[in-house]
Amino acid sequence: GEDVEQSLFLSVREGDSSVINCTYTDSSSTYLYWYKQEPGAGLQLLTYIFSNMDMKQDQRLTVLLNKKDKHLSLRIADTQTGDSAIYFCAPSKDNAGNMLTFGGGTRLMVKP
């Protein structure tokens, strides 16, 4: 099965950029999702990228994909205190509605 690894913790100052990294093992993963979880809440989809893309930008979010190395990153520009949360990457083989395999999550702390 798929193994997904993320670093546990990231601390940045308000206004700086944050980069959250993710590695996965299944090279057939074609849809790669990023979810955000705030304390006591469910998961909110932030963005996703298809495996035929290297980069996707969505306002302050930039997703980079290195398919050869099976490495995914999420960059948040001008990080705000409201961005403090846990971020999960979740690769998926297809868009057939199958289950997701999540990484352990990266806790982002934004200091004012």
Next chain:
Amino acid sequence: DTGVSQDPRHKITKRGQNVTFRCDPISEHNRLYWYRQTLGQGPEFLTYFQNEAQLEKSRLLSDRFSAERPKGSFSTLEIQRTEQGDSAMYLCASSGMTGGVYNEQFFGPGTRLTVL
């Protein structure tokens, strides 16, 4: 539609008791998923339904766990003879199709179970 809802939000029970959780998906979504999230970990897949049919179950879903979606709308997850290791957040998600492909999964707020 306001999204995926789950009830209750919190449940405290004693070891050995049975508990049941409910999930109401987004109304037009035919797929419904259950995940379990323990403290400091990412969600782990338990099971999912397409309409009323249960299509896949994880090996995490022991025989003490049962899930149903009798009319293809809401779903229930029951845990019998709860153990302290069952303490976790139970997350429900749903997804629907657009143009023949499934969209992303939308998650509910979760039910936090504490087994004393």
